[in-house]
Amino acid sequence: MRKMLLGASAVAALTLAAGGAQAACEPDYSGVTLTAASQTGPYIASALQSAGEEWAKKTCGKVNVVEFPWSELYPKIVTSLSSGEETFDVITFAPAWSPDFTDFLAETPEAMRQGAAWEDIAPIYREQLMVWNGKTLSQTIDGDVHTYTYRIDLFEDPKEQEAFKAKYGYDLAVPKTWQQYLDIAEFFTRPDQGLWGTAEAYRRGGQQFWFFFSHAAAYTNVPGQPGAMFFDPDTMDANINNPGWVRGLEEYVKSSKFAPPNALNFSFGEVNAAVAGGQVAQSIGWGDTGVIAADKAQSKIAGNVGSDILPGSTEIYDYKTKDWKKFDEVVHSPFMAFGGWQAAVPATSQQQEAAWNFIEFLSSPEVSGKAAVTGGTGVNPYRISHTTNMDLWKSLFTEREAKEYLAGQANSLAAPNVVLDMRLPGYFSYTEVVEIELSKALAGEVTAQQALDTVAAEWNRLTDEFGRENQLAAYRAAMGLPPK
Amino acid sequence: MRNDPIKYFFIWPALLIVLGISIFPLIYSLTTSFMSYRLVPPSPPRFVGLDNYASLLTNPRFWQVTWTTSLIAFVSVAIQYVIGFAVALALHAKVPGERLFRVTFLLPMLIAPVAVALIARQIFNPTVGPLNELMTFFGFPNLPFLTQTYWAIGALITVEVWQWTPFIILMLLAGLATLPDDVYEAAALENASKWQQFWGITFPMMLPISAAVVFIRLIESYKIIDTVFVLTGGGPGISTETLTLFAYQEGFKKFNLGYTSALSFLFLITITVIGVVYLAILKPHLAKHR
Secondary structure, three states: OOOHHHHHHHHHHHHHHHHHHHHHHHOOOOOEEEEEEEEHHHHOOHOOOHHHHHHHHHOEEEEEEEOOOOOHHHHHHHHHHHOOOOOOEEEOOOHHHHHHHHHHHHHOHHHHHHHHHHHHHHHHHHHHHOOOOOOOOOOOOOOOOOOOEEHHHHHHHHHHHHHHHHHHHOOOOOEHHHHHHHHHHHHOOOHHEEOOEEEEEOOOOOOHHHHHHHHHHHOOEEEEEOOOEEEOOOOOOOOOOOOHHHHHHHHHHHHOOOOOOHHHHHOOHHHHHHHOOOOEEEEEOOOHHHHHHHOOOOOOOOOOOEEEEOEEEEEEEEOOOOOOEEEEEEOOOOOEEOOEEEEEOOOOOHHHHHHHHEEEEEEHHHHHHHOOOOOOOOOOOEEHHHHOOOOHHOOOOHHHHHHHHHHHHHHHHOOOOOOOOOOOOOOOHHHHHHHHHHHHHHHHOOOEEEHHHHHHHHHHHHHHHHOOOHHHHEEEEEEEOOOO | OOOOHHHHHHHHHHHHHHHHHHHHHHHHHHHHHHHEEEEEEEEEEEEEOOOHHHHHHHHHHHHHHHHHHHHHHHHHHHHHHHHHHHHHHHHHHHOHHHHHHHHHHHHHHHHOOOHHHHHHHHHHOOOOOOHHHHHOOOOOOOOOOOOOHHHHHHHHHHHHHHHHHHHHHHHHHHHHHHHHHHHHHHHOOOOOOHHHHHHHHHHHHHHHHHHHHHHHHHHHOOOOOOOHHOOOOOOOOOOOHHHHHHHHHHHHOOOEEHHHHHHHHHHHHHHHHHHHHHHHHHHHHHHHHH
């Protein structure tokens, strides 16, 4: 009898345990191991790792994050995709590589493309960056848009305000136009006080061209002409040497004169250090700048970090009519530099359901919201909830800082004239010549017009080399335009 | 036993493996250099003969990076050799604290080039770098060490000299240790001055090892990439871009494999030509002092 009772108890305990285990695996991916490709951490890879651990607890599956150096990531993915091997279940990649990957990707499941979590993704990502020729093929897991950062203490100092107004004839405030941005930069350039007007990335190979594109976007992205900033979307002729671009470059070069002496060697990392070190009055860049500058542990200006949308312009060059279009109000054209990391599932994966489940989990408002406020993940806001949930940001910012930071992000993503970065086969061939000519222009070796004429000639040559029709088709798809 | 064919049974597999490992990559790379082969945008390999070579040889960028690399290599190795020889002689003469100097001088060589470049980048920083702070202290203006062509090349040469002079010191010190004492004793009996002893004995007898050391350093200097990548990124423009950095840009940023392979072989040819010319110039001198 005693044995029977013990046996019954054991069976009951096992049943309960099994039931408990089943409850823990929801959905149950026991025995499933996903292989996810990422660049070497911490950026993005750490977000994948921590989400993978949480996902494993929830589903009993496992995520094996395979990290590759930046230079290795593209060839590893492209060779596995084009050879049809089932190497990866999840790939994370730069949007610029989309044109080369889209033929090999599984479409995002219908179930994932509906509901509150889906609607919560900022429309510019949901409707454009994640879509290729009408199909949703990837999921944004990081938001990338350039915004403006400034020092509240300097901008709100009555003495500075008075002196600024006396010199420039208008109030010192967050700049509405790039001309105002340059005025402010000039005003605060005081080497004797260890203070300079601005900091941007000017170093070749140091993300410089995205900063230049941010300047140029304000003068070249004509409302109502989507996708015409970089190339003529009908002919694929380069637009990069038109007067709008030249003006953007002239102002980018001018801004370098108001930057710290070593700024020509600044990558984005040095920009952040200059901002956090209190060396500059303002700067532009990705969302990391505000997060780092507000961090008391590494910043001298914590508590005084203001943010806003990038400056704009009241005139934009129309490449079709070949003249400047005037606007009564300032048009802001925030630039989605780089565009933000994407996650996708190769069509060859045998674990597509689990892989999409993991991506859904990784990009869920809760998990991605936590990643967005965790330093070192490289995840910037891309969901509406990322920019509206103040509670998330209280640990990083003061209330005012958080409000401005989130408004800067939200207003940029929602701006009617927001500009997508180009996504083209051979992206780095196109941007390399930009980098070379930019650094020549910054060093004063060539004029803005000469630099951009060289870039335009090389872009047209590359387009012909890669196949004009193919490039045009990819460019139009990337810009959300219908095929010709 | 000597003519026993069994020996081939044991030797050939090892020989084939060694040949396969060392020769196959070269042959593969050489074959790729005759192809139009891009990973971005993906294009299947297509035989184009010598087009990649012709394209490179007519590309002004190739000639500029070759010139920049040569300038950095020759100037830095010349300075390394002069300083290295002087320090080696001093250490060989057992100056006070010679053991400490010997260890200290070798330290730069033991540091990874990327770390050296990061240190140099901090030193040359115009705002917080000690070099410009010193110059400011003495009333001189801040200098654009890493952002103007001539200063940037000067900075790269300085870093090369700082890091690799210890190698020359080490090798020449070993050479000096092998020189026979009796020759110097005989010279001293003839009242030869130290200067005469150096030019008449030390320098000629050190010529073979000097030739080897300079040759090794020249070849190594032509491969410079780490310091350039960290210090200047090849800029401004392409004015400090070196052959290896150019190959990196083509291979790992643009994934232009055919073109990069051709570039690698032109690089190999350049090094070989320099080596042959160098040895041809030195041959009579080496023969004279053998």
